[in-house]
Amino acid sequence: MSDAQAISPAPTVDWNSDQARRRLRRRYAADRRLQAYGIMAIALAVGLLGVLVTSLISTGYPAFVQTKVDLPIYIDPSEVDAEDPAKGKYRSMVRAALEKAVPGIPEDQLRDVGKILTSDAPYIVRDYVVDHPDTIGTTITLPIAVSDPFDQLHKGVIPKEVDALTWSQVHYFERLKNRGVVVEQDGLTSLKLDVYVDPTKVEAGDFAAIARDSLQAYLPTVHDTALFAMLADDAPDAIAKRVAEDPSIIGKTVQILFPVSPPVAELAEGKTPKVLNPRFAPEQIKAFDVMEKDGLIRTPFNWELFFNADSRFPERAGLAGAITGSFFALIVCFLLSFPIGIAAAVYLEEFAPKNRFTDLIEVNINNLAAVPSVVFGLLGLAVFLGFFGLPRSAPLVGGMVLSLMTLPTIIIATRAALKAVPPSIREAALGVGASKHQVMIHHVLPLALPGILTGTIIGMAQALGETAPLLLIGMNAFIPSVENMGLLEPATSLPTQIFSWADSPERGFVSRTSAAILVLLGFLVIMNIIAITLRQMFQRKW
């Protein structure tokens, strides 16, 4: 090549010059920085995931156990008809059992004490007796769930005692102390206040108002009735007594010692005053303590969380209805979206002519994957319920709506999997005289199957967690029993169940919501494991 002579020789590079070394250092630093960014990003993501799972587990774990009472119940033959055990006075039998377990409950408290047990207790006994009619006339020991407040009490979520004084009352006390009005006398804590004995109020006999006014004078900026609750109930009597002793003080300002309320007195002694949690009646706590002492209270694993359907009472509520509903909806979703998705993808990828129309279809399918799911819900509401008149709340419609969402995912995943099959395999098959559909069915689809399955299962996992479209077609029904569930019957699903539990005011639903989320996450993890396993099972090398 004669041209080579025209090119000037390459400049010699000194690889040991300062410049070269600096460049090398900079390159290493850039490498390290890039790695550090990556590690930071991963650490952030893993950290956030950890926070999520930790918080879910820490709030959700109490729901996986349930406080129960092993209550021996005598099934009184005089109160149960052996022919028709469903009709019996189970409520009174449970009450009698409770009376026996905790002797000495006053008659008028019996109703309150009965509230320790779940309101479903008579039905639990009834269902058991209906299943076991031979137990009539015997004493059976059934684990009966306790009602939500006692469940929470036993798990330590809500305390038995609460602070008697509010934070502001403690603060007011500090301020009064600084003013020097708190005095100890004869072992009693009193407030030594300047009192203007208002003649009009004395005439009206309203000594309490005088006491309030005098206390208010010390803390003029405080407008809080809790301040006055710090005085003992008999504090006004001290004024009445002084007035009775010496009527001349009326209209004058005198110093009077007011006794403080018992919690404040405790506070003055340096203790933290406590009172019984106002949720509980003293008799209830007493009875509960007796049962606990007798070893009747247990906290077994809460199988009912998985085998019971929904209930108004958190201690009886479970996920069986939601799991069944989700299962039905996913089956429908799979049966619709898997064949349709693969057929559409195969046609678009392998057979469709490339023109504007197919381009348009392609763009639209890709866009469909990004459409908010609530829109699909509206579509389902309008088309499936409104136009075709399918039943509301049914898993069939839920599955159809979910398949609208899954279809784009499956189509995109299938097309990607088909594209990933090497062209040499197609050529080989075409070269030996296989027709297009033979190439497809015998060679390309089997090779693309792992990718298709992965995409499908990821789509299904997405559908499993979808809430909004199901809410719109009403698939958040209250399902107290799984017995009558079917494709066309009203149903609920895991995410909508979580949604309605999260909305419930009872304390027990807080942990149950977290537990349900954990169950949902568990299903998602299982589905992903299945996807990975299938992919590895069907993977073939070429």
Added chain:
Amino acid sequence: MEAKVEAQPAVRAKAPVVPERKVGAVPAEQELKMKATNVNLWYGEKQALFDVNLEMYDKSVTALIGPSGCGKSTFLRCLDRMNDVIDGCRVEGDIRLDGEDVYAPRVDPVQLRARVGMVFQKPNPFPKSIFENVAYAPRIHGLARSKADLAEIVERSLTKAGLFEEVKDRLEEPGTGLSGGQQQRLCIARAISVNPEVLLMDEPCSALDPIATAKIETLMDELRENLCIVIVTHSMQQAARVSQRTAFFHLGKLVEVDETSKMFTNPTDQRTQDYVTGRFG
């Protein structure tokens, strides 16, 4: 699933000329197998082949040589209509197999490809067992009536491809587990399992080592007894060794075609001369 396509029995009319068993030898009398007349081809707007005229004879090897991108592979793929599946590819002209237009509307490309087999540059066995690789084509074309038939076809094809002795104990193992040369011979066995009349080979040895290449070249020479072979190659030595006729392509045009010995010793065209002597390309 089995396609109801009867394989075309290899028509071998007239008394066959017994080829000399000398590599590179030209049979005295040849029977025309495929004939391309004025073939033009476009990929979209771009024309890749210009008025190619080529005759390919039965029981002989025709080598297509030329620099990269000259259209020799494209031309090869026209012969069994593999270009049909490429979007925007348009073929004009006349290509005949035994006097029958392969681009005629009534010709089924699938059936055609059973008559005209193909071996590709990179060994591409199916990710299935060795047996399945060879049995696939006879099965979809309905060539075997029973399992024993099929096994016989597989054995015969593998034997012809010179692979049977090496793999007879592991027919159920995946074909992708073989070495490169074995894979390519497996692909040849697969291609000849349906008794094609023509075998197209697109640089069959470019991914192989010299020993495997030598085996395939010997194989080609044996196969030529019953077949018309068209081979695309980048190796001039290979063309000289295995072919009876050589066609030189340049820039989408067929520059020259003649008997191999003449092409490499005394070509008519200057460009052929330059190419075979290594002056360009």
